[in-house]
Amino acid sequence: MFGAALVKIAFASSILSTVLYFVVHRNPSDTVKKIARLFYELTVAGLVTASAILLYFILTHQFQYYYVWNYSSTDLPLSLLISTFYAGQEGSFMLWSLYTGVIGLVLLRYTAKRGYEPEFMAVFSAILSFLILMLVVKNPFKPIWEQFSTELLHVGAVPVGTTNFIWVDQARGLWAQVPLEGKGLNALLQNYWMVIHPQILFIGFTSMSIPFAYAVAGMLKKDYVSWIRVATPWTAFGSMMLGTGIILGGYWAYETLGWGGYWGWDPVENSSLVPWLVCVASIHTMLAQRKNGTYIKTNFVLSMFCFILVLYSTFLTRSGVLGETSVHSFVDPGMWVYWLLLIVIGLFAALGFGLLFSRWKEMPVVPVQHTLVSREFALFLGASSLVFASIFILIGTSSPIITNIIKGKISAVDPSFYITTTLPLGVAIALLSGLGQLLWWQNSKTNDLLKQLMMPAALAATFTVGTFIMGATHVAMIVFIFASAFALCTNVIVGWKIVRGNPKMAGGSIAHVGIALMFLGFVASAKYDDVKTLNLEQGKSVQALGYTMTYVGYQPLERGRFGFNVEVEKDGQKFVVTPVMFKENDEGSLIRNPDIVNMITKDFYVSPLSLESAGASDHDQEIMLLKGKTETYEGMQLTYLGYNFTQTKEKGNYLVMDIEVLYNGMKELVHPTMSNKGGKPTFTEAQLQNSEIALVIKGMNPSKEEGEATVTLEVTGIHGQKKLSAPKAETLVVEASVKPYINLVWIGTVLLIGGFLITIVRRIQETLKK
């Protein structure tokens, strides 16, 4: 209850801070500013303490709290136990608020130095109060007996020997049982990616609110130009963090979830990609504005959309609107969250765009000075391509909502939608990211441009021809390969010159080299991968995809997991991969984790599908026949004609089946029997002539009704030999695939992040100069 109270205090104080900062904006006053700052710091202190309390409850297994009970358990290792902090909605809003609050402390000092504190902090603190409001509604400190009052709440004396209870109201004799164990963390989430990925993603979400706050602050201050300078490092920071979070999620999916790829165009992935694309677009238009003052309104719009889209993505993934259209299962959080999120989106959008329209006329109009052959225009086109890509992805992801409105029925788009729509934009982005580096500001001489184009274009063309010879097909892919190769060559050439001159300026080129490599990696690993399903009998070598694979057996791993060892050999090199399968719990959901051989030019990816134990289970060999209807089974055509029932002293109840069998072109009538004497049933098998096959009755429904009478037969080898065919060894079924040049994706990512880092450092230094 103390935790919940802290959250409420933090909420109140963040609202106060917002109001006071706004007052300072209207009537500058150092005293009020100090108080506003104090309230902001109080908010953060409240959040930090509340988070520490929640973490403490988790670490000490205080299952009297619903959240702790719902997501953690005593058997989790420490790192995963900590990660249960944000495994559910309540906790992830807690983490989000915490990071927003703490980053706000940094921003407070940053903006104070640059004369932006009151306006920026007023908006930022408003955003923080919305996040805390979510925590007030979805309280992570809810006692478990509020959730399960019928099961856990009792009145009267506590039975002797009961130790796990808490007095809720001792005066009224009200007490509650406390669970001894928690429900635990979803098995799919139980790996180290759970420790790192959500944290970075939430820092990314947090930082998307920064451009919004700057844009609104700029409009409040009627500063339509220099806010860009202050905001740019943070926009780059946001792109870096959110981008890292997204790609880590992709790597998680690839490396442990066994989806076979790093990107599935799932709503959860898409909804963080959309704000990222817009944020990256805004970096480019901000650059153009810094240079010659254009795109003022565009920058306000894009910066505000970064945050609006994060809110919308939260709405999509948290409110339950996507229903069953995604592989992520969403919990319906109740109408409160649904409406609260909608209202908040409306409020922030109204605030931002209302202000924009009221200031529209005031904003300076800078006459366009650049020609169509200029860097500004390339930046504009590049940003437009990014924005269009984000719009398409947004529409696709929202399709359950759109179709619900238009047709009244919910449906999602096929993943091919995203590829069809974004591929042309990807080509444009790649070409422009190369071209933009060659163009001058304002105007380029066509001759100069052509001269500079020669080299990278020729290299890219050679490279493309090379991939074509190596087997690249599909015109669209070849165009995309050429565009990406062009982007790569240009940026390497230009980047190299910059690095030798002033490395601080090389952020853009390095990031573009990264993007180009990623594009090439996407094509190679996703379009030209090679997939095969294989049955690996234990001890028997199987050749596929140029590899020799041998399943050698399994061993138990920690926490009820099993590792299946497969020896992989290629050109004398030997590896052992150990994909993992395990049952999540008694209900028996099977979790599969792939294993990967990482090589320089490719990944060999082994994803387990199932383990067929030696000798198939009995169940597989049973067939149910409806009277008069012919069924096919293992090459036999079986028809249940009827049965004959007799009752005699010697044999007891005696039942003879008439089954017509067509097998190997021969038709015959066979009679498996069932007798019951003294309550003990015996079954006699009926053998098929000239075969090793026998039929045994397993069960029947002797109904007289047409269409109800059935018999269930077991088809076995004669004399109870279980198998029809020769007994098989234990068989591991895997999906093996070769993902060529997937390392390009990861190398590209690292370069992209590095590029952002260099840009951030450079832009921060610039804000201090004047």
Added chain:
Amino acid sequence: MNLKVIVASIIIVGALIFGASTFMESNIEYMDFEMAQTVNKKVQVKGRWVKEKESNFDATTSQFTFYMVDDNNQEVKVVLDGAKPNNFEIATEVVAKGRFKDGYFHANELLTKCPSKYEGDGEAVKKTL
């Protein structure tokens, strides 16, 4: 200036038409099995797994076969390309995406909707007391 506006408008309108037409094309409609049988395109059908009926994974074709009833209680054999999905056993609802073929529903993708596992249900809490 005018030329620019015209060019920009053409590009924007073109992009929107392109997006909208791709959207309509790749939208996978929800329908029941009866409707799905009459259309020759990829659709999705919501229903439940018939646990009583046989289900198996055929390692040679890498297909998982099971029976499913839709919301109108029509029972249909479903053949899924791939292995049994995670959480299949505990799913309260499954969504099969695919099309009808020779009397069975050929699914390329199967989504499982789990019982609100992480929402409180009274049975779960009793187990942990």
